[in-house]
Amino acid sequence: MKFIKYIAFLIIVLVFSNSTNKIIAQTNLAEPTLKILDVCGIEVPFQNNKPLPTFEMQNRSRYNLAGEWRRQRVPRPWPDEATSAATFILRDQAGISLIESKSDNRFKLDYDDSNWETRNIPFPDNNFNEYPVRPDFYQDLVWYRKSFVVNDPSIANLTVRLNFLSVNYMADVWVNGVWVGYHEGGYTPFSFDITQFLNTGGNNVIAVRVDNPAWGTTKYSIPNIPSDWYNYTGIIHDVYLEFVNPVSIVRSDITPLDINGEIKTKIVFQNMKLTSANISVSVQVFDLNCDEANIGKEDIWNMLGQESVLIGQKEFSSYMDFGSVCAFETDLKIMNPRLWTHKNPNLYVMKVTLYDGSIITDEYYTQFGIRTVKTVGSKFLFNDRLMYLPGVARHEDHPDYGRSLPREQILADMKIVKSLNAKLLRTAHYPNHYYTYLIADRLGISTKEEIPVFWFNDSESWRIQNEVRQIHKQMFREMVYKDYNRPSVIIWSLSNECKDITGRLAFNEMMTKDHADNYEDGRLITQSAAADSPGASDPTIAPLDLASWTIYFGIFYGKNGAYYGPSFNFLRDAKAAFPNKPILCTEYGYWSSEDGSTADKQGTVFSDMMNVFKIFALTNVDGSENKAFGSLMSAVWWTVFDWYRMDNPGGFQSMGLYSMQRAAKPIANSLSATYLPYYNQDGILVGIEKEDESIPLEYDLEQNFPNPFNPTTNINYNLPKGGLVKIEVFDILGNKIRTLINSYQDPGFHKIEFKGDDLSSGIYFYVLSINGKSFTKKMMLLK
Numbered sequence: 001m002k003f004i005k006y007i008a009f010l011i012i013v014l015v016f017s018n019s020t021n022k023i024i025a026q027t028n029l030a031e032p033t034l035k036i037l038d039v040c041g042i043e044v045p046f047q048n049n050k051p052l053p054t055f056e057m058q059n060r061s062r063y064n065l066a067g068e069w070r071r072q073r074v075p076r077p078w079p080d081e082a083t084s085a086a087t088f089i090l091r092d093q094a095g096i097s098l099i100e101s102k103s104d105n106r107f108k109l110d111y112d113d114s115n116w117e118t119r120n121i122p123f124p125d126n127n128f129n130e131y132p133v134r135p136d137f138y139q140d141l142v143w144y145r146k147s148f149v150v151n152d153p154s155i156a157n158l159t160v161r162l163n164f165l166s167v168n169y170m171a172d173v174w175v176n177g178v179w180v181g182y183h184e185g186g187y188t189p190f191s192f193d194i195t196q197f198l199n200t201g202g203n204n205v206i207a208v209r210v211d212n213p214a215w216g217t218t219k220y221s222i223p224n225i226p227s228d229w230y231n232y233t234g235i236i237h238d239v240y241l242e243f244v245n246p247v248s249i250v251r252s253d254i255t256p257l258d259i260n261g262e263i264k265t266k267i268v269f270q271n272m273k274l275t276s277a278n279i280s281v282s283v284q285v286f287d288l289n290c291d292e293a294n295i296g297k298e299d300i301w302n303m304l305g306q307e308s309v310l311i312g313q314k315e316f317s318s319y320m321d322f323g324s325v326c327a328f329e330t331d332l333k334i335m336n337p338r339l340w341t342h343k344n345p346n347l348y349v350m351k352v353t354l355y356d357g358s359i360i361t362d363e364y365y366t367q368f369g370i371r372t373v374k375t376v377g378s379k380f381l382f383n384d385r386l387m388y389l390p391g392v393a394r395h396e397d398h399p400d401y402g403r404s405l406p407r408e409q410i411l412a413d414m415k416i417v418k419s420l421n422a423k424l425l426r427t428a429h430y431p432n433h434y435y436t437y438l439i440a441d442r443l444g445i446s447t448k449e450e451i452p453v454f455w456f457n458d459s460e461s462w463r464i465q466n467e468v469r470q471i472h473k474q475m476f477r478e479m480v481y482k483d484y485n486r487p488s489v490i491i492w493s494l495s496n497e498c499k500d501i502t503g504r505l506a507f508n509e510m511m512t513k514d515h516a517d518n519y520e521d522g523r524l525i526t527q528s529a530a531a532d533s534p535g536a537s538d539p540t541i542a543p544l545d546l547a548s549w550t551i552y553f554g555i556f557y558g559k560n561g562a563y564y565g566p567s568f569n570f571l572r573d574a575k576a577a578f579p580n581k582p583i584l585c586t587e588y589g590y591w592s593s594e595d596g597s598t599a600d601k602q603g604t605v606f607s608d609m610m611n612v613f614k615i616f617a618l619t620n621v622d623g624s625e626n627k628a629f630g631s632l633m634s635a636v637w638w639t640v641f642d643w644y645r646m647d648n649p650g651g652f653q654s655m656g657l658y659s660m661q662r663a664a665k666p667i668a669n670s671l672s673a674t675y676l677p678y679y680n681q682d683g684i685l686v687g688i689e690k691e692d693e694s695i696p697l698e699y700d701l702e703q704n705f706p707n708p709f710n711p712t713t714n715i716n717y718n719l720p721k722g723g724l725v726k727i728e729v730f731d732i733l734g735n736k737i738r739t740l741i742n743s744y745q746d747p748g749f750h751k752i753e754f755k756g757d758d759l760s761s762g763i764y765f766y767v768l769s770i771n772g773k774s775f776t777k778k779m780m781l782l783k
Helices: 002-018 080-088 093-101 407-419 434-443 459-469 471-482 502-518 564-577 599-616 666-680
Strands: 034-039 042-047 061-064 067-073 117-121 141-151 159-164 170-175 178-184 190-193 201-211 239-244 247-256 262-271 277-288 304-307 310-312 315-320 324-334 348-356 359-368 373-376 379-382 389-393 424-426 446-450 489-496 524-530 547-550 583-588 632-637 712-719 723-731 736-745 748-755 762-770 773-781
Touching (some): 034 324, 034 471, 042 262, 042 471, 170 190, 247 359, 262 315, 373 524, 407 434, 489 502, 502 723, 564 583, 564 599, 599 666, 712 723, 712 762, 712 773
Parallel strands (some): 389 632, 524 547, 547 583
Antiparallel strands (some): 067 141, 141 201, 159 190, 159 239, 170 178, 262 324, 277 304, 277 315, 373 379, 723 762
């Protein structure tokens, strides 16, 4: 029956390939491997049925699996037209068995891989050519195998995690011939608990099946269309084993609440012993000692400076059953905090110490900073200061490494970004290596991080993800949890230049609610819409914090060469359409051409666009507030470096300020000089007298009036930030009587009427919920 089931599945896929109006049943598709569960009343991310660990380096034993692996490209075991079946088949027992049956035993422990080629990992499987000839277009199936020996008695009783920081696109993993799990998506990390599968006294083999379907062959992948960067195949970033005490700290997520040092911390623990544990926890905060000599180091436990005075609940104790997970949430205050800013990126280290009884079983360290971002009407506030952020973008690409840039190259790239006087870096259309953001923290570079939902221009692409697969939702969650503690990350982005409105709006509403309900971290959420589609009045912007567009008038649309006028008109119309949202230009730019023949035009576009941006920037060049037209919080030049792309027959895209080999073009100096006055600004401290009087400074649910009432009363509430608003009424027993509103609302002062005609006299409660916050008031109906 299982064989018949999958024959039917393949037939369905073949039908789908000829008719995009049908979606295969959800039960036949690989499911997301990350979910959020309630643990002790706290939302905790789980991946592969285990709490999602941090990927920030810890002071624990590690076995680096980088180096020589065996690899083999193989023909896809299904027909080309059934690509979706090969890649996205449901990983139940029947699906796993089918994949293994088509593998020619490549996953088995005793498989002979001696005739396979070798490849140093991490590195793309694409074969590289001499620059500027791009690598080969390998988008298909490749197998990897790594043989290694673990022979250390000290780790015999430890929990073992197998961590991958990036594999593109679908990875199935076997350890010593046993399938341990899979992950979909080429830009975010994942982890498996392989304790029961690893031989800690001898030989081991890891086998990885990487299936990277060619862009444009299936609508199930993300991206699903030939896109504006390179689709590298393989094990792209680090892979390693981490050995952890069975009673350990999984992660600690820190949210700065204000610039006065108030932080919210969620700490997750696990007990993987076969017995219970009586745990106790202590929390400390230290300055991070970071200078030019150690700026690239990751062993932050060796970079601790002075301990901070910490107010609040710093200790916690609990009984844990064997095999259980526990979470602890506390509000703390760092006295006399040093803020994270672009000029002075002050950083801290949180140290969490875990005891099982009187024995220390784990110590956990994470880098973080005190900085806030928020919007008040059309104003963007960084640490409560009105600020304009000159911006650039960077693709994770290099002619020698592809996306597998070594850390020293990432650091060098980020120093170039800093030299351009940019305050905001958009890390292209996908999450970059976590080290990128660690270094951005230390250099003082704000970042905007995005998931690769790219050019979803048709309703079917959105319907598959919104209603069936929700891999885009998983990608967003994995991105957030990867860089949760990075003060440099100030904006999360949901998509780029997707034309379909209905599906995009549904996704924006879905994710702003998910973020507010489950992992509100104080950051802003936006997208990168295209300025020409549907235009300045794009309805999908309503649920988002920022109104964001890529702007290419006179280049990709509109009259050729007409940059200034149409761009000015667009920003004017955008300001009118969204008067209570700051505007972000997520892209502008032009190419120099591969032979440099249009370098002058690159300069012209930059000059014309900057003349427009100066009119709308939140602050003027002299640092004063732009009270006339100020609404633009940043404009991002696309990009710092040239990059390889799939749809350019010439090989690479030349829009960079630098070549792929990191040689500066003339435009680099012009941009750096123009950005300098904005970089030197410290922002304008915004007090109450500076605020838009139509926008409140804090959330407030007011007492209903009149009270007591019969049968009608009014409820006023104030929103400093827009979001999904829910107001519900409950009786004294906690039964929900009515939902008064459940929809997105802009910031401002709001009022809603409540009628109790059909209710009996008594006490009722009304509850306002928004952006992860909840407020309750009591009212009396007296008939």
